[in-house]
Amino acid sequence: MMVTLANESRCEDFKNQFAKFDYLWKQDLQATLQQFITDNGVTLPDGTRDDPPLAKFEEQIVKYKNVASEIASFKDTMTMGYVKVNAKPLRQALSTWASKWVYLFTHYLQVRHNGSRADMRFAGQCSSGQAFAAVLWLSDYLVRRTYWQCRF
Numbered sequence: 646m647m648v649t650l651a652n653e654s655r656c657e658d659f660k661n662q663f664a665k666f667d668y669l670w671k672q673d674l675q676a677t678l679q680q681f682i683t684d685n686g687v688t689l690p691d692g693t694r695d696d697p698p699l700a701k702f703e704e705q706i707v708k709y710k711n712v713a714s715e716i717a718s719f720k721d722t723m724t725m726g727y728v729k730v731n732a733k734p735l736r737q738a739l740s741t742w743a744s745k746w747v748y749l750f751t752h753y754l755q756v757r758h759n760g761s762r763a764d765m766r767f768a769g770q771c772s773s774g775q776a777f778a779a780v781l782w783l784s785d786y787l788v789r790r791t792y793w794q795c796r797f
Contacts (some may be wrong), residue, residue: 652728663735669743
């Protein structure tokens with residue numbers, strides 16, 4: 646009886662390491678994105694609302710990339726006494742959901758700012774490197790952003 650209770654407790658602990666990520670599939674992606682934009686948007690001097698700053702988007706993207714890394718670090722199988730659990734399908738599903746969240750924020754930036762890239766590049770080259778770096782950040786996330794910021 647004690648062995649069964651000990652196995653049950655270890656199985657429950659194993660399950661809980663995955664259960665803490667239930668928000669990945671329980672929260673509505675589009676509703677969460679809209680809430681993020683509403684909560685973090687910037688009010689312009691003319692009274693209109695603009696998107697949140699790129700740093701806020703970066704926080705969200707990094708957050709979900711870290712979640713994906715944490716999920717990837719979990720073991721595929723776990724043996725607890727006489728019970729062996731194959732968690733690879735669950736781990737893959739959770740990784741897919743974390744990728745969807747990263748894509749949600751990066752895709753929004755790409756779609757929202759795709760039409761204005763040429764204008765921003767011109768303005769960036771003429772005035773400050775920051776706007777130019779932001780354009781490259783939109784097109785290739787962090788790699789090019791870091792490269793161009795180092796040049797300015």
